[in-house]
Amino acid sequence: MISKGVIIALAIAYLCILFLVANLSERNKFKIASSWIYALSMAVYCTAWTFFGSIGNAAEKGLSFLPVYLGPTLFMPLIAPVLVKIIRISKRQRITSIADFISSRYGKNVSLGIWVTLFCVIGIVPYISIQLKAITSGIEILTGYENNIGWWQDSTLYIAAVLALFTMVYGIRHIDATEQHKGVMSAIAFESIIKLVAFLLCGLAICYVTFNNTSDIFKQAAIKNMVAPFTTNQNFNSWNWILTALVSALSILFLPRQFQVAVVENTDVNHVKKSMWVFPLYLLLINLLVIPIALAGKLTLQQGSPDNYFLLLIEQLKNPGLSALVFIGGFSAATGMVIVEVIALTTMISNHVLAPLFLTRSSKIAYNAGKFILNTRRIAAIFLLFFAYLFEKQVAERYSLISIGLISFTAMAQLAPSVLFGLFWKESNRKAAVVSILSGFLLWFYTLVIPSFKGSTWIDHLLLNGPFSISWLKPTELFGMNHLDPISHGIFWSLGINTLLFVLISLQGKVENSVHMQQELFLHPSKTKYPNAIWNGLTLYHDLKSMLARFIGEKRVELLLQGYANRHDIIIQEDGPADRRMVRFAERLLGGVVGAASSRLMISSVTTEENITLTEVMDIVKESQQIIELNKELRKKSIELEKASSALSAANEKLLHADELKNEFLYTVTHELRTPLTSIRALSEILHDNPDLDEEQRQQYLSIITREIEKLSHLITQVLNLEKYESGRQRIHPISFEMKDLLQEVMDSLYPLAQEKNKIMLCNLPNEQLLIHADRSLLVQVVYNLVSNAIKFAHEKIEILIRKQGDELEVQICDDGPGIDEFQKDLLFDKFYQYKQHHLLKPEGSGLGLAICRRIIELHHGKISARNNVTKGASFIFVLPSIYQE
Amino acid sequence: MEQDVKKKILVVDDDPYILMSLEFLMKKNGYDVLVARNGTEAMAILREFLPDIVLLDIMMPDVNGYDICKYIRSVKKLDHTKVVFLSAKSTDADIKKGLELGAVLYISKPFSTRNLMKQLNDL
Structure with a gap:
């Protein structure tokens, strides 16, 4: 003790x-x-x-x-x-x-x-x-x-x-x-x-x-x-x-x-x-x-x-x-x-x-x-x-701890339908909330509180016989339900009827205007923004401020309002009407002190408010939806913009690189142009200054001049072509044709050249049809270039092969010449590459042929490559899809 | 040519036609001329021939003209040899670089034969 x-x-x-x-x-x-x-x-x-x-x-x-x-x-x-x-x-x-x-x-x-x-x-x-x-x-x-x-x-x-x-x-x-x-x-x-x-x-x-x-x-x-x-x-x-x-x-x-x-x-x-x-x-x-x-x-x-x-x-x-x-x-x-x-x-x-x-x-x-x-x-x-x-x-x-505790629990559970439905169900309306809470509490009182007063004769009579002796209204056995303990019985009826009424009334009734406003904020708290205007009336800033000041003090109000205005770009007019967002903010601020409902009442006391009609509410809702949508749009746009700007800087880099390439190209082109020009000029001046040259020499010089001029114009054409393919201005005009015919045609046209140089052209064309859908004249250029190259480098034999591989055609042009340096294989297709590697004898050609071939094949979404043969010489191979696709 | 002894000139260029026309011009103007179709050939000839003038192309596949010029300037026996660049590279930077390497002249292609000869004779 x-x-x-x-x-x-x-x-x-x-x-x-x-x-x-x-x-x-x-x-x-x-x-x-x-x-x-x-x-x-x-x-x-x-x-x-x-x-x-x-x-x-x-x-x-x-x-x-x-x-x-x-x-x-x-x-x-x-x-x-x-x-x-x-x-x-x-x-x-x-x-x-x-x-x-x-x-x-x-x-x-x-x-x-x-x-x-x-x-x-x-x-x-x-x-x-x-x-x-x-x-x-x-x-x-x-x-x-x-x-x-x-x-x-x-x-x-x-x-x-x-x-x-x-x-x-x-x-x-x-x-x-x-x-x-x-x-x-x-x-x-x-x-x-x-x-x-x-x-x-x-x-x-x-x-x-x-x-x-x-x-x-x-x-x-x-x-x-x-x-x-x-x-x-x-x-x-x-x-x-x-x-x-x-x-x-x-x-x-x-x-x-x-x-x-x-x-x-x-x-x-x-x-x-x-x-x-x-x-x-x-x-x-x-x-x-x-x-x-x-x-x-x-x-x-x-x-x-x-x-x-x-x-x-x-x-x-x-x-x-x-x-x-x-x-x-x-x-x-x-x-x-x-x-x-x-x-x-x-x-x-x-x-x-x-x-x-x-x-x-x-x-x-x-x-x-x-x-x-x-x-x-x-x-x-x-x-x-x-x-x-x-x-x-x-x-x-007179009562045990636990029974009073559970009765309290049950009382508070009456709020559950209004809160939970309110959180998840948009039909929830105010009438339903009021009725369900009231009915729940009344039933709670009837089934749980009244029985706890037993001991007084009046209540004992009620418990035993029901009100007015109607037995199915007995507080602890409503509608004759007697298999539950009194607390569960009370829970069942109060919460059951409460929930039922809430659902029924919500389904029947209309959602009130003012509830509409709050609904979104409760159903989708993370998505909803406060609508811009909820107060449809005039509130003077001064009134608003002085009212707030009464609750949270002059200094703090000044600070809070000023801060809010700064954050939202609102210009405060001391003597003018307050911005609607500001009123809204004030309402929330005040809500923290006196609760939402009172806050609303007080704000309205300083506001000459007009009644908000349904259409206005709809407008507000629509407006806020539009703003949300606009926001989404803006966010999308800004993401796009970001992408675009990074793409731009990438493109810029590419451009710089391309610019370098272009300069190099121009440099080389001018060099290539100047070389034949030099010999043309020199030889013409010699012809001019030396009338006493013998006829044979004269003829030789003149034919050199002619060939150099041809070379010049060929070079110019090729430069222009390449430029056209690379800039994307070259349109592909695809038609369907037999690839074997094309190969045959090119070989026929190059036959004289091969003969002149004592080279044999072999071609093993298969019997099957080799149809292709592509730009024929461009492909003629490719094959012509490759075959004439092969003739140029071949020792004595050129071989042309073609085969079909699934949806692709593969053409192979082989020679038995010196072959290609392994490490130069990929450079071959660069512009003017020939210039950089040619040996003692200057091969004819502009040095642009392979670059043009590559470009044309790429335009057809194909691939071109070169490799050395197992035995001797080099092969140029290109693969094309049978059907050209944009 | 006023001198009795012919001036020796080496022409280096990888373009056969340019080489052909230059050879013709030099002979006609009384030079003792040899030609080289690339850098390697040129280097080989230089030591034996010890020319007074070298007409030098720059862009050649094996050894470029700049390197040949440097080589000439590094060989004692070739102290007297004057280098003349004859190139399609014709930007100010190219010219400056050529002259800095010790060339006496830098002539852009295509050139006037009469001018070229006049400038060579004045050397």
Whole structure:
């Protein structure tokens, strides 16, 4: 037994540590990864209900404590993507709470926000009260009961007060609720660790000190027939399990505190990844010892509420350290929940209930509106904890931790259809949201809250016989459904009817104009840009600024607006109308302080707004679509431009290279032209200056002159031809013809030359048809060039071969001459190559022939090459596709 | 020719017709002339012939005219030999390079035979 004073001191010391953690973290004294803080703060899910209630539930009903943890674990793969989407939307829209989220989704509707807030408060206050109850029980068990004490001696009251104080100091300090509570979250993560460690240590102490080990517990329990609830499925109802698991999974998203830690306090969407495994792991660890402890309680304790088994078992050990630890564990579980829940609820209350009430009559609030909001939140926090305290005193005593917890879960699950459909279904409309939430809450109240008041005759009568004695309306057996436990029954009807109504009304109804605007932002948060204009009215910049200044201070407003204007190229006219984007920005800014709906109301109070007609909305939507499209187009264009510019620089390089080649070509051409010109001029001058030359010499000189002139004109023709082929100006005129005919024709025309030089031309033409579709006159040039080259170099024999290879024709012209230098094979086809390699005798020809051949073959998409024969001489081979293709 | 001793001249060019016409011109003007159809031939002749003037083409397949000129300037016995370039390469840079290598004249092709002879006689 420890004294009450020690326990209270312990509680206060613990809260001081929390203050310290929060404080240090705010001042960045910790270097803990924020992803860990995020993941651990999710474990605020585990409250005193987990710490004490799971054991109580397991002792009473066996495994039925499990679905509450199985649900979130099993649904995690589904929860995570939804959570990510919600986080994205909330970041953009500066969403401050679950109520804000719903009211924003459905056109920033004020009444919807009020309803959701109201239901959250009704649903959650009992839940807060059971946390207080858990703390009180802890104190009572560890310090001994005291009857008939005055209220001023009631520790619960002081606990509630201290918690209110902590929340007010650390949770409600900023005017912009979307500025996150870094300190508080670190404290919450800290608490998550404390409660887990405390639970495991105390659990192990029971298993290994009170008993020998866990199997000892199970053996003893088996002897006393206590294991059955955990091993048989006699009381097992799969529907109870499924419904409880479902509601628990939904709670991960929709409980105000979960929404607060998972969405509002999220600093980085990627943190969700870590929480996906850390959180389920946490749930597993904290449930590990539940069954042994529950059985230990049943084995050793004859009296007391099962919810207190944990405390009682530890108390039996008579170890002050362990007693303190179990108390601190439960205390941390309870305080974490209370603090976050109160932060979330006060934000909702001030933004959705109080702000719309007071702030629209803006002229009445003379003082700083930001301070006003903060104060309303602080007062709300005090009220919430006070109500919870009252509830604990009057009602909670009678109920188990877990039933009140599940009833709260079910209340919050009523928000699920509106949120989830709102995220994924574009038919969702406001009417459906309002009706489904209202009907869900009414059914929740009827099936779950009313039965919990049993004991009063009126309610007992209702439960037993149904209202007006209509038996199928009995709150716990609606339409005669009696095979579910009361909680699952309530879940089934409230959530079922809620969802059904939402779908039916959405299908029937029309999506409201203002909802249209928000819809896109929620359905496709990553794609949608804010439409340029949503305010169809005139807002004076000065009014806008001074209103904002009331909430976030003159200096900051100036900074924010100026920054926004700079970023978006907006010119601020102090006395003129504000840019529509600016108004929109102001609305979002203000939304972060007072919630979307209130923000909209306030902006409209300084705006002479015209009603937005559907066609205007359509215009806006269309406009934004056009802008998106234009953006896409622009992006495409800029990519194209990039490509083009790199292509251009490549082309430029090529051009430079080509320019070099061209210069070299010109240089060579002029040289080639000058050489015959030189001899022509020299010889003509000799003829002119020497009339006494003998006739024979005269004739020789004249014939040289004629041949040199022919060479000149041939060269000029070839240069022009080559230029034509290379510039691409040469058009291919393909016709179908027999290749053998062409070869024959060329050989005939070159026959005299071959004879003159004493060379034999051999040609082995196959019998098969060798049709080709190509430019005949160009190919004649190629073959003529190659054959005449061969005649020039051959020793005595030229051989021409042709064959068909699939879709290609291969022509081979072989000579038995000196052959080609191996390393020069590829250079042969360069312009004027001949010039560079010719030997003592200058071969006739321009040096352009092979270059022209290559060009023509390439124009036909064929290939030309040269190689040395195995025996003697060289072969020139070209391969052409049978059919020329553009 | 005023001198009794004929001036010795070597003509180097790879174009047979140019060579033919230059040979004719030189003989007619009283030079003791030898021709070479490429660089290798020219080098061989030079040592024996020790010409007073070398008419040198530049672009030739084996050894180019610049190298022949350098060779001439490096041989003691050929100190008296005057090099005249006769080339189709006719940019300012070509001419400058030729003269820097020690040539006394640089004549672009095609040339006037009368001018050529006059310039050679003035050497």
